[in-house]
Amino acid sequence: MSKAEILMTAPMMPVVADTLDRAFHLHRLWEHEDREAYLSEIGPRIRGVATSTLYGRMEAPLFERLPNLEIVSSFGVGYDNVDVVEAAKRNVIVTNTPDVLNDEVADLTLGLLLATLRKIPQADRYLREGRWLKAPFPLSPTLRERNIGIVGLGRIGKAIAKRLEGFDVSIAYHGRSRQEGVAYPYHPTLVGLAEACDVLIVITPGGAGTRHLINADVLKALGPNGVLINVARGSVVDERALIEALRSGTILTAGLDVYEDEPRVPQDLIEMEHVVLLPHIASGSVHTRNAMGQLVADNLVAWFEGRGPLTAVPETPWDGRRSKP
Ligand code: NAP
Ligand code: 8YV
Numbered sequence: 001m002s003k004a005e006i007l008m009t010a011p012m013m014p015v016v017a018d019t020l021d022r023a024f025h026l027h028r029l030w031e032h033e034d035r036e037a038y039l040s041e042i043g044p045r046i047r048g049v050a051t052s053t054l055y056g057r058m059e060a061p062l063f064e065r066l067p068n069l070e071i072v073s074s075f076g077v078g079y080d081n082v083d084v085v086e087a088a089k090r091n092v093i094v095t096n097t098p099d100v101l102n103d104e105v106a107d108l109t110l111g112l113l114l115a116t117l118r119k120i121p122q123a124d125r126y127l128r129e130g131r132w133l134k135a136p137f138p139l140s141p142t143l144r145e146r147n148i149g150i151v152g153l154g155r156i157g158k159a160i161a162k163r164l165e166g167f168d169v170s171i172a173y174h175g176r177s178r179q180e181g182v183a184y185p186y187h188p189t190l191v192g193l194a195e196a197c198d199v200l201i202v203i204t205p206g207g208a209g210t211r212h213l214i215n216a217d218v219l220k221a222l223g224p225n226g227v228l229i230n231v232a233r234g235s236v237v238d239e240r241a242l243i244e245a246l247r248s249g250t251i252l253t254a255g256l257d258v259y260e261d262e263p264r265v266p267q268d269l270i271e272m273e274h275v276v277l278l279p280h281i282a283s284g285s286v287h288t289r290n291a292m293g294q295l296v297a298d299n300l301v302a303w304f305e306g307r308g309p310l311t312a313v314p315e316t317p318w319d320g321r322r323s324k325p
Contacts, residue, residue: 116255206233
């Protein structure tokens with residue numbers, strides 16, 4: 001039996017490429033100078049795509065070139081890089097990489113929160129610049145006695161909350177609905193949560209439904225002792241409003257892992273000494289990226305072995321159908 005033909009849209013980790021090379025006939029789109037011509041040649045034979053949140057969007061024009069596509073396996077739990085409405089319209093299943101990164105992202109979030117409050121990167125710079133020789137590092141704000149609001153108490157949000165419990169702080173949350181069996185106080189409005197808290201940790205999906213959820217009103221409600229931690233997507237925070245709030249003292253500080261136009265970060269943020277900026281690294285350990293990559297490959301293998309997808313996204317649920325033989 002001939003192997004299914006799979007398109008990889010951009011370079012991915014060896015664990016993905018090696019597994020796919022063994023199981024399928026793998027096409028590497030980026031290796032072809034004239035991509036349009038290459039797609040015209042192979043497009044009708046492509047039955048699966050491996051793609052990543054790191055490289056461009058998978059939208060209608062590309063779907064159009066792949067008329068026999070059955071499945072898109074995307075690297076990352078967030079899948080705002082894939083037009084899932086278009087995929088559903090075309091009966092294409094989309095998969096993501098949930099759960100395998102919960103702990104890693106939650107660990108990093110706690111690290112970012114502490115780094116932001118206790119000014120760990122600034123203290124490191126202070127020592128290296130020889131300034132400790134002249135005077136001790138100034139005292140910092142604290143996590144003590146803080147009320148933490150989690151915006152998006154999903155898989156990762158819950159892993160963050162579990163860790164926060166060990167830090168002896170109060171925890172509340174906001175989402176579109178109250179969750180059964182969750183004891184943390186629920187706030188039906190985001191402004192209400194921000195008013196009740198002095199730290200907001202944002203860990204929702206990206207995309208149109210959450211665009212600029214964190215706006216000037218929310219930041220005002222968070223207040224002058226307030227800390228914003230964003231590990232979700234840059235699009236969830238109105239970056240101009242955040243810069244203004246940080247500049248004017250409307251909030252105290254921010255720790256950010258994600259930005260509206262990655263990898264470009266506004267110069268205004270870069271020049272602010274009191275914020276902590278990370279280059280979208282929350283899941284970025286060798287261990288966890290390998291687990292995510294393995295799941296990208298495993299979804300394709302499972303589908304083409306007739307076992308169905310392992311982790312289909314809710315917008316393209318598995319209805320029991322199998323890959324075409
Ligand atoms: P999840 O389990 O689906 O949780 C998402 C949570 O967001 C849910 O609790 C949901 O609650 C809430 N939510 C969705 N839309 C909302 C809205 N409009 N307003 C308020 N809350 C909303 O997803 P997850 O696995 O925890 O991942 C969450 C996101 O984290 C990913 O989609 C990705 O964007 C981001 N992420 C970032 C990194 C990084 O490297 N920085 C790494 C991994 C993930 P309701 O349904 O009740 O609203
Ligand atoms: C990755 C992420 O950095 O899973 C997500 O949604 O944002 C991160 O884990 C990203 O997917 C890399 O492509």
